[in-house]
Each structure stands twice: as C-alpha cells, then as structure tokens.
Amino acid sequence: MQIDVLTLFPNMFEGVIGDSILKRAQEKKKVDINLYNLRDWTHDKRRTVDDKPYGGGPGMVIKPEPVFEACDDLCKKNTHVILLTPQGEKLDQKLATKLLKYRHLLFICGHYEGYDERIRTLAHREVSIGDYVLTCGELPAMVVIDSIVRLVPGVLGEEGSLDSESFNDDLLEYPQYTRPSVYRDMKVPEILVSGNHNKIEKWRKQQSLKRTKKRRSDLLKKYNKEGKRSE
Numbered sequence: 001m002q003i004d005v006l007t008l009f010p011n012m013f014e015g016v017i018g019d020s021i022l023k024r025a026q027e028k029k030k031v032d033i034n035l036y037n038l039r040d041w042t043h044d045k046r047r048t049v050d051d052k053p054y055g056g057g058p059g060m061v062i063k064p065e066p067v068f069e070a071c072d073d074l075c076k077k078n079t080h081v082i083l084l085t086p087q088g089e090k091l092d093q094k095l096a097t098k099l100l101k102y103r104h105l106l107f108i109c110g111h112y113e114g115y116d117e118r119i120r121t122l123a124h125r126e127v128s129i130g131d132y133v134l135t136c137g138e139l140p141a142m143v144v145i146d147s148i149v150r151l152v153p154g155v156l157g158e159e160g161s162l163d164s165e166s167f168n169d170d171l172l173e174y175p176q177y178t179r180p181s182v183y184r185d186m187k188v189p190e191i192l193v194s195g196n197h198n199k200i201e202k203w204r205k206q207q208s209l210k211r212t213k214k215r216r217s218d219l220l221k222k223y224n225k226e227g228k229r230s231e
C-alpha cells in the first residue's frame with residue numbers, strides 16, 4: 001500500500017511515522033509513506049499557498065492552483081484522494097477497514113480557515129476525525145493513517161489481536177490483565193488464571209457486553225440491531 005501526504009508541515013509527521021509500528025510497517029515494506037510539501041507546487045518567490053477569501057471574512061484560504069498541480073503530479077489511475085476536514089465523514093473502525101482496500105491513498109491536509117471550495121472536486125472522500133476543530137489537517141491525517149496501517153496484514157505481531165479489540169463487532173474490548181496476579185490488593189479475576197479457555201471466552205464476551213452497555217449504549221443498540229448477539 002502506498003500512502004502519500006500533501007502537507008504544509010512535513011516535519012510534523014516525522015516523529016509519528018518514524019517510530020514504533022508505523023516505522024516497522026515501512027521497514028517491513030508493508031506500506032510506503034511519502035510526504036510532499038505543498039509549497040513545492042507554488043511558482044512565486046514567497047511560495048504562497050493561501051489568499052484572502054472572496055467576499056471578505058477572517059483568515060486565509062488555501063489556493064486551488066498548488067493543490068491541483070500537486071494532484072496532477074501525484075495521482076495515478078487508482079489513487080483515492082482524501083481531504084481532511086471537520087466537514088467530512090467521521091472516521092470509525094469501519095471506515096478504516098474500507099480505506100485499507102485502496103492500493104494508493106493521497107491525503108490532503110488543510111490549514112488556516114479552509115480550502116478553496118474547488119479543491120473539494122479533487123477528493124474522492126472527505127474525512128473528519130471528530131466533531132471538533134483542530135488547527136490543521138496534519139494531526140487528523142496521522143490518526144487516519146495509523147488506523148489503516150495497523151490493519152495491513154503482517155503489520156501487527158499477532159493477527160489475532162485485531163479480532164478481539166474494541167469496535168470489531170461493535171463492542172468494546174474486555175478487560176485485560178497481566179502479572180502480578182495481585183497488585184495493591186487488586187486481584188486478577190479467578191477465571192483468567194483457571195486455564196479453562198471456553199469459560200474464559202464466555203467471560204470475555206460477557207464483559208465486553210457489560211462494558212459496552214455501560215459506556216457506549218449507542219454501540220450496543222447497533223450490535224443488537226444487527227443481530228450479532230449470540231447468547
């Protein structure tokens with residue numbers, strides 16, 4: 001999978017893509033992440049990427065020319081272009097899984113007050129990471145990229161760890177414990193040290209349901225509606 005990012009601040013990505021699992025995913029050639037500076041597609045001395053909005057108003061707007069020209073150069077026949085914006089479709093596990101199917105993603109990160117509306121015609125999809133406004137599209141791009149790359153087969157050590165985690169199935173993950181079995185008077189539930197794998201599986205499913213009901217009743221409703229309840 002190839003992931004290209006068009007950004008005004010490539011340095012913001014260095015720590016995130018240059019460390020931990022994203023770093024390993026690139027080393028293992030599971031994913032190829034490339035950063036492109038939008039200013040490289042400007043033609044003036046000051047490398048201008050923004051301008052005042054027509055009709056007045058505060059702030060600056062990203063100009064169409066550098067973004068269109070960058071897309072001319074970076075887009076291939078199979079490229080899926082994603083614009084980061086709080087007005088986009090909200091990221092969830094289902095969307096991350098859907099994006100995993102594309103061979104080439106191009107993320108466009110905005111800044112300032114917004115994009116020239118014509119830039120929207122370049123995007124196959126607009127994505128938001130939640131109902132709040134950040135200063136830039138770089139952080140959301142990193143969030144979306146991380147949510148996709150960890151799903152690429154072979155990136156996480158154990159494939160099984162993807163099956164049980166939160167939101168697969170629309171349920172939150174069950175509680176996890178590690179050693180020591182007693183810590184500051186808090187004991188690991190007996191069942192987890194019993195070695196009875198059937199019982200452990202059942203307990204985990206019950207805990208997932210209980211936790212989802214308490215914390216995210218919206219998810220539980222969805223789970224029940226989709227007829228996933230096995231009990």
Ligand code: ADE
Binds near residue numbers: 128130132135137140
């Ligand atoms: N740019 C600014 N805020 C954003 C958000 N919540 N999601 C995606 N892009 C953004």
